[in-house]
Amino acid sequence: MNCELAQERIVTAAYGELPDEQAHELERHLAGCANCQAEREQLRALKLLADAYPVAEPDANLVARSRLRLEEALDALPPMRWYERLSQHMMNNFASLQAAPVAALLLLVAGAGVGSLSGFELAQNRAAHAAAAQAAKVQAQPAAAPAEGATIANISSIVRQPNSQMVEVRYNQVVPQRIAGSLNDPAIRQLLMLASENSASAGVRDDSVGLLAAECRAGHGCQATGIRDALMVALRYDRNAGVRQKALEGLEPYVAQDVRVRDAVLEALLNDADPRIRTAAINILEPVEADTSVRQVLHTVAYSDRNPNIRTVSRQVLSRVPEIQ
Amino acid sequence: MQARAPEMELIREAQAGSRAAFDALVRQYEHQVLRLALHLTGSEHDAEDIYQEAFLKAYRYIGNFRFECSFYTWIYRIVTNLCLDQMRRRKTRREDHAVVMDRSGDEIDLLANVSDDRSFSNPARELDRKVLGERIQAALTKLTPRERMVFELKHYQGLRLRTIGEMLNTTEETAKNTLFRATKKLRLQLAGLR
Numbered sequence: 014m015n016c017e018l019a020q021e022r023i024v025t026a027a028y029g030e031l032p033d034e035q036a037h038e039l040e041r042h043l044a045g046c047a048n049c050q051a052e053r054e055q056l057r058a059l060k061l062l063a064d065a066y067p068v069a070e071p072d073a074n075l076v077a078r079s080r081l082r083l084e085e086a087l088d089a090l091p092p093m094r095w096y097e098r099l100s101q102h103m104m105n106n107f108a109s110l111q112a113a114p115v116a117a118l119l120l121l122v123a124g125a126g127v128g129s130l131s132g133f134e135l136a137q138n139r140a141a142h143a144a145a146a147q148a149a150k151v152q153a154q155p156a157a158a159p160a161e162g163a164t165i166a167n168i169s170s171i172v173r174q175p176n177s178q179m180v181e182v183r184y185n186q187v188v189p190q191r192i193a194g195s196l197n198d199p200a201i202r203q204l205l206m207l208a209s210e211n212s213a214s215a216g217v218r219d220d221s222v223g224l225l226a227a228e229c230r231a232g233h234g235c236q237a238t239g240i241r242d243a244l245m246v247a248l249r250y251d252r253n254a255g256v257r258q259k260a261l262e263g264l265e266p267y268v269a270q271d272v273r274v275r276d277a278v279l280e281a282l283l284n285d286a287d288p289r290i291r292t293a294a295i296n297i298l299e300p301v302e303a304d305t306s307v308r309q310v311l312h313t314v315a316y317s318d319r320n321p322n323i324r325t326v327s328r329q330v331l332s333r334v335p336e337i338q
Numbered sequence: 339m340q341a342r343a344p345e346m347e348l349i350r351e352a353q354a355g356s357r358a359a360f361d362a363l364v365r366q367y368e369h370q371v372l373r374l375a376l377h378l379t380g381s382e383h384d385a386e387d388i389y390q391e392a393f394l395k396a397y398r399y400i401g402n403f404r405f406e407c408s409f410y411t412w413i414y415r416i417v418t419n420l421c422l423d424q425m426r427r428r429k430t431r432r433e434d435h436a437v438v439m440d441r442s443g444d445e446i447d448l449l450a451n452v453s454d455d456r457s458f459s460n461p462a463r464e465l466d467r468k469v470l471g472e473r474i475q476a477a478l479t480k481l482t483p484r485e486r487m488v489f490e491l492k493h494y495q496g497l498r499l500r501t502i503g504e505m506l507n508t509t510e511e512t513a514k515n516t517l518f519r520a521t522k523k524l525r526l527q528l529a530g531l532r
Contacts, residue, residue: 065470071372
């Protein structure tokens with residue numbers, strides 16, 4: 014054994030990690046090497062000196078302060094987005110959803126699952142539960158194989174465990190799912206709202222907004238937050254005019270009672286690219302024609318809208334309703 | 339195994355969203371986390387910040403924990419990474435600092451071997467424990483963040499080199515070599531004291 018190796022082993026031994034047979038070899042070397050004996054002494058001195066900076070127990074105040082601050086931060090975290098809660102709800106209650114009662118109006122929603130990320134988390138959780146059962150016995154856990162019928166969206170990382178053949182690959186999956194239920198089922202409604210903003214297909218958005226709008230016109234549970242919001246978002250941002258049209262129709266019953274709906278319709282009147290939608294907006298605004306802000310918008314439209322028909326109709330509406338005193 | 343079973347349950351509950359279960363996990367590990375952060379940073383304020391970031395991260399990512407290592411290792415990995423980041427940030431603020439990477443990606447501190455305290459000449463004062471403690475702390479800051487971390491985990495926290503390797507996402511062998519470098523550097527730093 015040369016001195017360089019011996020000096021490394023001195024450190025290992027000083028920290029109790031030298032295997033017994035190597036420790037024996039080391040002793041033999043040290044017996045004949047004054048240099049290395051000195052090294053060992055030096056290391057012992059270092060260890061003693063290092064303990065002049067002892068590990069302090071955190072005082073009770075520090076612990077309490079830290080914990081309080083953490084609790085406050087956790088309390089302040091925004092609640093999970095509704096589709097995250099939904100995917101968890103579905104994961105936990107898969108069986109009960111399958112058994113959901115079938116009402117007069119059935120809806121089948123097929124297509125991409127609730128976002129590829131949730132699919133990944135679902136797959137992960139399933140793998141976690143499966144792996145946990147065997148965690149004690151086997152050290153290297155094979156991860157769950159990709160779910161059947163699922164497409165792999167992307168690979169996010171590849172990590173090779175040092176000194177082994179084991180590789181961990183993280184990937185995101187899109188898992189097609191389907192659910193059947195009545196329009197009254199909150200899970201179905203939530204999916205429809207998600208579809209209205211999130212679907213790549215205009216046809217799907219059209220269907221979902223159409224259904225939500227029908228619910229609103231019929232007065233079935235069209236609360237301010239939730240479906241009404243989804244319709245307003247569709248009206249403002251959807252690229253497809255047919256979808257925006259349906260959203261507008263769904264909002265019609267609320268234009269008088271809900272100022273936000275009224276404003277959303279006014280925005281559509283001013284900004285929508287499609288003249289049919291702007292025309293429909295004017296008609297829908299009839300119950301609130303006398304409102305000052307509505308009249309202001311109608312004035313603007315009467316003079317500056319590109320479409321002559323719309324300018325005419327606006328002027329007609331303005332002349333029909335007398336100024337408010 | 340018996341002792342681990344209840345913790346496994348807590349973890350699963352926390353993964354399912356139970357805040358109470360997560361809080362119980364925090365209480366199990368918070369002293370260790372603070373002890374480590376406090377000794378590494380030397381500051382209650384910094385230790386508190388690291389505690390906060392570590393447990394918030396744990397809360398956010400607990401869904402990713404798949405029982406492939408112990409929860410203890412998993413938490414420590416988060417804490418050590420945060421501490422390493424903080425130590426690196428502190429280091430780059432020093433202008434007279436030349437840092438170079440060696441083949442394994444660890445930093446070689448070119449100035450560390452120059453002991454700038456040879457003028458600290460009064461031996462009697464050196465033996466004063468408080469002063470000595472400060473000298474040790476100063477010597478420790480001259481190590482690279484990884485060397486400092488390995489020395490901390492081995493010497494002060496008493497962890498096995500294999501565990502240290504797992505926590506720092508490296509091999510036991512690399513951790514061992516880092517320990518050698520750390521002890522060598524420390525001895526050079528403290529040579530003036532004997």
